[in-house]
Each structure stands twice: as C-alpha cells, then as structure tokens.
Amino acid sequence: MDPTQITLVQAHAMLRSRQISARELTTAFLERIARINPIINAFITVDGEGAMAAARMADERLAQGTATPMTGIPVGVKDLFCTQHLTTTCGSKMLARFRPPYESTVTRKLKEAGAVILGKTNMDEFAMGSSNETSWFGPVRNPWDIRRIPGGSSGGSAAALAARLALATIGSDTGGSIRQPAALTGTTGLKPTYGRISRFGMIAFASSLDQAGPMAWSAADAAMVLQVIAGHDAMDSTSIRDDVPDYSAHLSTRMEGLRIGIPAEYHPESLNPEIGQALDEAGRVFGALGATLVPVSLPHTRHAIPTYYIIAPAEASSNLARFDGVRFGHRCQDPVDLKDMYTRTRSEGFGAEVKRRIMLGTYVLSSGYYDAYYRKAQKVRRLIADDFHQAFQKVDLLLTPTTPGTAFPLGEKIDDPVAMYLSDLFTINVNLAGLPGISIPCGSDSQGLPIGMQLIAPILKEAPLLSAAHAFQTATSWHQRKPEL
C-alpha cells in the first residue's frame, strides 16, 4: 500500500491503530515531494528536518494516547503563514529570506494538534493572482497537465494535494484563492466565514477579505483540518467569538428537506458549456439525495469584480507599505538617500502584478477619488451582501460553478489582467459578503481536466456546507480521480 494515496480520515485511523507510524507516513510524503516537486514546483520550502522532528513527537503522542485527529498528519502550508524560524516568502523576492520571529495562529494550532508541516507551498506573489504565475519562485504546474496553470493564488497548496504531496494543505482566499485552484486541480477547498479562522501571522493582502481555509481530498478531510484551525483568537480583533461546532460529527449523507438555490446570474454566456452540463448533473445528484433545487437571483452579481478590484487593491496598497527595506525583507544595495532606498527596494522587491495593485489601490484612495471609488464600492459591497441575505431567506445553500472555465495553459492570460481577473467571477462575491464557500470536484471536461462546483452557505454555516459536500462526495467519485504523474 502506498501511504501517500490514502485520505486524511484513513491515515488518522491507521496512525491510531499503529498500522503506520507518523515517521513512515512523513518519510513517504517527503520522498514523493523529492520526486515530484521538481516537476510541479508546488513547494517553495520543504522542511524535512522539522517534519521528521514533528513526526517523532507525533509518534510519542500516539503512543501515550494524547493524540488528536491531526497528530502525525503531513500537511503543506501556503507560504504566507508565518512560521517561526522557517522562511516565509509570500511568493515574493521581497521576503525571499524572511524568517519570522513569531508563529501564525493557524500554524501554531496545527503544530499544537501534532500535525506535521512538510513545508511551505508556492503561491502567487502576496496572493495576488489566479494562476500562480506571479510567484517570484516560478509558476506551479497543474498535475493534470503540466502545461497548464493550477489556479491561484493557493496554486501550490492545490497542486501539492492533487499530486498527493500532502494529506491536506492550508490555503488562503481573498477573492477565490482557495476555491478556484481547488476547482482547477480536482480537489476540495473551503473558504470559511470571514473571521472564523484567525488572521494573526497570515501576511495580509486585503484585510477585510482574507480568510484562511483547508484544502483536502474530500469534505470529510477538510472538516478535520477546519476543526483544528477555526476559533476565536485574542490576537485577531476581527475573529469571531462563536464556539466551533464538531464539523465531522455534523457530516451526513442525507439531504432531505434541504433547499439549494441556483442563482440565475451564475450561468452567463461566457461559462464553458461543459461546466454548465456538469452543474446540471450535480443538481440532479442533489435532487436524488433529497434536496430541492430553487431558482434564485443575486441581482448585484455583475458588480462584484469592479467592487473587488477597488476594495482589495486599496487595502493592499496600505498593507504592503511596510515593505520598505527598513526593518526586514529585501533592501536595495547602497541607497543614496531615503527616497532612493524606498524606490529601489520596492521596485526590485515587488513583481508586476503587485505593483499594478498597489497603484490601483493608491489611486482609488486618493483625495478627490475616494468618494467616487472606495466609498461607492463599500456601498455596493453591502448590496451584494444583502443579495445573499435575501436569497438565504428562501434556501439553505447556493450551488454555482466555481470557475467560468477549466485550467488554462501557462502564459495564456498573464499579460491580460482583466481576462485573469474574470477567473474569479463566481468566487469574489462570497468574499465580499464574508460567507463560507466550498469548491468540490463535480466532473471533467473533454480533455479530462477537472471541473469544480461551489456551494455557498450563510455566515458560520460551515457544518451544513461541509455536510452537503460530503453527501455529494458519498454519492459521486469525482473527488477520487487522480492525475497521472
């Protein structure tokens, strides 16, 4: 048996019954990474030594009976979660050698639960991108077709999973950065409610939208990871105080009485027809499981992308001001004065997409433009959130495609920012409204590339969301398809 081909749920059972040790499991994954990562570039940093040390501790806990469901589970973490003493690059030259003196809350909780962190996964620079081509450390390749992109910005986390380089990974999602790559790699990716997981130690892109989340091979696996990383954190004033339910215990295969809304606005003409067909088929599966499909409308949907591309760059332009070469990160050689140091440090340290968004954000916040752009965008954001609120009066969940198309070839959209931004057409609204959303595999196109669908739930309804995804995965096998590598 190849231990890299089992699920997290299975691995936990085997660890607990001592059929496999954490060291054996970790070794298997490290070996697989050594073989496959050079092809797909999913990891920026592999921490073999740290992983083996964590695996030894996990074995002790398993022996002592103090293990948690995550003890000994090898995971990958997107490289924007600060890990103490382990390089955290955020996919940028700016932080290529940055070793944080502190630990993000997400990785601290993973470590405390006994998870084994294999390394830091590749990503679009500062999480800005939808194809993982903006990474300073090179693009990530889609394990389904290495000439294609895996999606972004959590492209490394998605590709690592699809290539079976970890049992689960952690991503972050500001406008679709977990769900879009999950869809394009045939994996399961959950963006929880804004504030459900602490943002402390997660390098900020757009603070009012950023949210960490689990990526896994199934909803059941994702539930186990979410269980560990969710919860209030005194270090993050925007984290939610509500108790964390037992997500695994809430998983059910029954959907009787569940009403699933199909928003009319999510089936535009630009939608790949194969994705449309896959969604129709998924609807039939839900119907067979007992759910009722209800047509709904989210009338402000078409404003999502312009709204997002005002708010997110505005926050980013401010969040990225701290990368000035004074205290950490890249600093240009021999600056002649302060302005020279700022200009060259930032010109050299940031890539083109990051610069584009800093300029966009600076512009929309500028005196005389604030009311026309930023303030108006905040109003539209409220209207978008109200749309969802209205819809959830009638239905329990919403079902939409995750992406308008399947994985596209490297280089196809990198020089056309608007085409690239449209990749997040169906995911961005969920961030603007702060809702939980999950992408799960629901088909494949004529070229065999995965198709993902998105389920959206009301605030803090991660448990029914995961349960619906689990029910679907119990009835289908799309999530079990594996790319040939």
Next chain:
Amino acid sequence: MANDPLYETIIGLEVHAQMLTRSKIFCGCSTTFGAEANTQICPVCAAFPGVLPVLNRELVQMAIKTGLAVHGTIRERSEFARKNYFYPDLPAGYQISQFELPIIERGELTLDLESGEKKRIGITRIHMEVDAGKSLHEGIQGASWIDLNRTGTPLLEIVSEPDLRSSREAGAYLKKLRSILRYLQVCDGNMEEGSFRCDANVSVRRRGDTRLGTRTELKNLNSIRNVMRAIDFEADRQIDLLESGGTIVQETRLWDANLNTSRSMRGKEEAHDYRYFPEPDLPPLVITRERIDAVARQLPELPDAKAIRFSRELGLSEYDAGVLTSSREMASFFEETVQQGAHPKTAANWITVELLGRLNREGLEIEQSAVTPRRLGRLIGLIQSGDISGKIAKQVFELMFETEADPERIVAERGLKQVSDTGAIEAAVDKVLAENPTQVQQYREGKTKVAGFLVGQVMKATRGKANPAAVNAILQAKLSG
C-alpha cells in the same frame, strides 16, 4: 502687531497628549520613556508582516474620561482609520488613527481670562491614535537611525475650534487642558519630553470681517511659552504681509525657538495625501451608555467644580480658588493643609503668598516643595493656637524650607514659642516703661502714637516671642493707670 487695533488673530490648537497607559495602544510593550533604543518593541509595534493590532482597553477608558471632562459627546460607535504615508519611523507605512468617526465630538473648555471674564472654547473632536517612533540624524554620518520604542504609544489628539483670539488665550487654553489631563491622571503633560505636544493654526483678518483668512500651521512648539511666541510672531508676519499688499500662503511652518522665528516647512502643494480609509483590522468601537456611566462615576472632581467649591464652601476669593485649583498637585496641597486643621483662608494665604513666592524664587514646582502640606498645616495650627505669632511663623517657615524639619521642633529648639504669660510680659513692660520715661511722658500728654514704639521695645526685649495682643493690653493699662 499681535494686538493690532485693525486686525484680529484667529487661533485653533491641535494637541497630542500621550496617554499614561501601562502598555502600548495595540500590543503589550511597555510605554516607559527613556529606555535603550529599540528595546521596547515587538513584531506588532514594529509592523512585521501578518501581525494585527489589538486595542488597549485602558486607553478607551482614558479617552472616555477625557471626553466627559470636557463635556464632549462620546460616540456610541466610532471607527479607526489608516492615515497612509511613508516614513522610516512609521513602521507600518500608515498611522492607525480615527478620521470620520472619532470617539469624542463637540466638547468645550472654559477659560478664566485675566479681565475676569470667562470664555468658552469649543473642542471640535478628540480621537485616539498611535504615536510614531523617532528618527535620529544628529551626529551620524551618511545615515539615520530609527528608534521604535515610542511607536505604538497611545495618543489623544484634541482639536479646538478656531475660538482663540490671542496668544494669551492660547496659553490659557493649553494650561487649562493640561491641568484637566493631569487631574484625570491620563497624561503627564510634559512638553519637553513630548508627552504633551501642540500645533497651532493661525490666521488673521480685519476686525469686523466674518470670513476667516488663510491659515498657516505652526509646528515644533515645545513649551507653552514657545506656542505663545510663535503665534505672536506669525500674526505679526501675516499682518505685515497683508499690509504690504501680499497674500498669505497656506503652509506648514516650523518654529525655531533659538532664532525666535519660523520658516516654511511645506506648502499646500507638498501636503501629504494621506489616503484615509477605515482600518479593516479593527472592528468599529462600540461604547455602551453603561460603560460611559461607569467611567463618569469614577471621575475625580475637576478644576472648575473644585474652584466653585473652594469659594462657596471654604470662603476663598475666586482668585485664590483659581490659583489653588490650577493644578491637581496645588489643589491637593491645599486640601491636605486644611485637613491638618488650618483655617482654609489662612492656608490659602500661606500657600499663594509665602509658599508660591518661595517656590518661584527657587524655580520649583509645588510637588517639589520642601515644606509638606502636613507641616504647613501644623505651622498654621501653631499660629491658631497662639503658640507663635504670624511674624515668628514666617521665620519658622523659612527654616522649615531649609531644614525640612517639623515646625514644632524648630519652635522648641530655637525657643520661639510665644509668651502669653502675663506675669512675664508685665515684667518686660515695666522694664521698658522705666527705661523710656520721655516716651511715657509724651504718651500721657496725648501723643498716643508713641505706644507703637513702646510695643516694639517690649517685643524686642522678648525677642519677638511675646503675644502682641497681650503686650498691647498690658501696656495700655499701665500707661492709662
């Protein structure tokens, strides 16, 4: 001129007061002044990637206190905002402040003008914000050093309406505001160390005009005296400019206290575009009525209320009441003195005349006084009990100041206790009358003024210790007998 009959000076002040919280505004670092550079910092105040601010609750309490003390409206919902600009001592590249929704709006202060009038000065707003670090340029070749210890120190920015009309009013406003902050124990008010800073917005207009003139902003004013001098200089500069046909340019000017002049720092065109927007890392701050009421119940008695009580209940003149409440230290000195049994009016006199006179000569503040309120109270007690005369008391006071000894000890050691024993006084009077037959004769012939000379002789003979009232009575009786 600043007091030009043709022109009126319009002044608004922005005060930055460092709050005396134990820890910084958004992290647990200490706020102690004067520590070695960059020893009081952490990833949060040094703005490392991914860290987040957590608001200091103590600061909110202090802001509410201050708002209540100046009769401001405390917003039920206020909001933090980012003020974006690049500077090496501003680690995040933005200052977390409050912009559209400050915690406090519409307050006021009442000034007691020298004319005896009271003047109400509006306070537009008070908001919370974070202080920046310090850049050090002096004595360093080809580089600047950054000290981030001060980064994250909480500030209240207190913005007045343009209600002030002279440098004197500006000075009085700052003294009053500083006194209130000290009463509340939220700020130490130390302008030299920068824990109480002031920028002044100044414009002039012809008397009778209703429109405001173009204003300039004055910075680098590190004492109340400098604030006043800089305002006078600026008003004169603006009037001269207008009189010679020029126009005022909106700009920020830096005061140079050594040269007694100001120079342009940046014009309107070079003004920063701060790109304010709501701080997404902090939820809106909600303050309940209950919380405000709880703070209100703990509010100390403030100078205005204290002054009214001192004059109504303790019978002090309004002037004395004003002087004795001008600072928290002064008021508690007075109150502790009275607690020792000293009559309030006598205590007020001793403090405002003898004590403040002496302290002024020595250049000391009341909290540095060698004579404690307990000792001063007991000294006054010795006068009230007739143990020493007022005159001797002044002598004892000076000795107390120099030796820091108790008044009783000084009186005993130096044999200054007043003689009220009629036998001893009679003997001294008899001796003086016998030695001065001419003056006795003159008195008896109707020149009663010589009695003063004779009293003086008795006092001299007793080395001032005789009870003057007793000397007078006995002398009168003997001369008339």
